[in-house]
Amino acid sequence: MLRVKLLDPSALPPIVAHPGEDLGYDVFGLDSVMLASRQTVRLRTGIAVEARHPQTGAPLGLLVRDRSSMAARGLACTGGVIDAGYRGEILIVMTNLGDAPIELKAGEKIAQMVPVPVLTGAVEQVENLEDSARAEKGFGSSGR
Numbered sequence: 830m831l832r833v834k835l836l837d838p839s840a841l842p843p844i845v846a847h848p849g850e851d852l853g854y855d856v857f858g859l860d861s862v863m864l865a866s867r868q869t870v871r872l873r874t875g876i877a878v879e880a881r882h883p884q885t886g887a888p889l890g891l892l893v894r895d896r897s898s899m900a901a902r903g904l905a906c907t908g909g910v911i912d913a914g915y916r917g918e919i920l921i922v923m924t925n926l927g928d929a930p931i932e933l934k935a936g937e938k939i940a941q942m943v944p945v946p947v948l949t950g951a952v953e954q955v956e957n958l959e960d961s962a963r964a965e966k967g968f969g970s971s972g973r
């Protein structure tokens with residue numbers, strides 16, 4: 830469940846194209862913007878949100894991810910961690926990775942927000958960690 834507060838008269842609430850199947854809510858950009866090659870901008874959405882688990886009502890965070898159609902145009906979202914308690918305007922951090930400028934129109938779907946549970950807890954400093962099969966091995970240790 831996503832509760833949405835519109836912060837601007839021309840803001841649009843996020844939508845789900847295929848409810849029950851899609852992972853993310855599509856988010857609309859508020860303004861028309863011209864992104865120069867390699868430029869990174871914070872795009873306004875004009876919305877604030879409160880995401881909750883549909884069954885339990887537990888607060889949920891949101892991860893902003895690319896829409897594949899935007900990524901295919903060379904536009905990449907970075908940042909993107911929306912904390913469960915954040916009530917400010919959702920901003921989409923976007924970079925034009927291409928060599929040519931790209932125009933985004935007001936009211937265009939610019940990103941998607943994927944709900945995620947809050948699993949952070951207290952941080953405990955310890956001397957020893959529980960044994961595991963992997964232990965300290967990494968970076969290709971399991972072979973190709």
Ligand SMILES: O=c1ccn([C@H]2C[C@H](O)[C@@H](COP(=O)(O)OP(=O)(O)OP(=O)(O)O)O2)c(=O)[nH]1
Pocket residue numbers: 893907908909910911912913915918919920921922
């Ligand atoms: O792409 C993003 C990333 C973050 N936020 C908002 C929601 C998030 O809850 C808040 C803080 O983000 P984050 O924790 O990533 O930023 P920080 O640089 O660590 O700042 P802070 O010290 O406020 O946590 O900013 C956005 O609107 N868009």
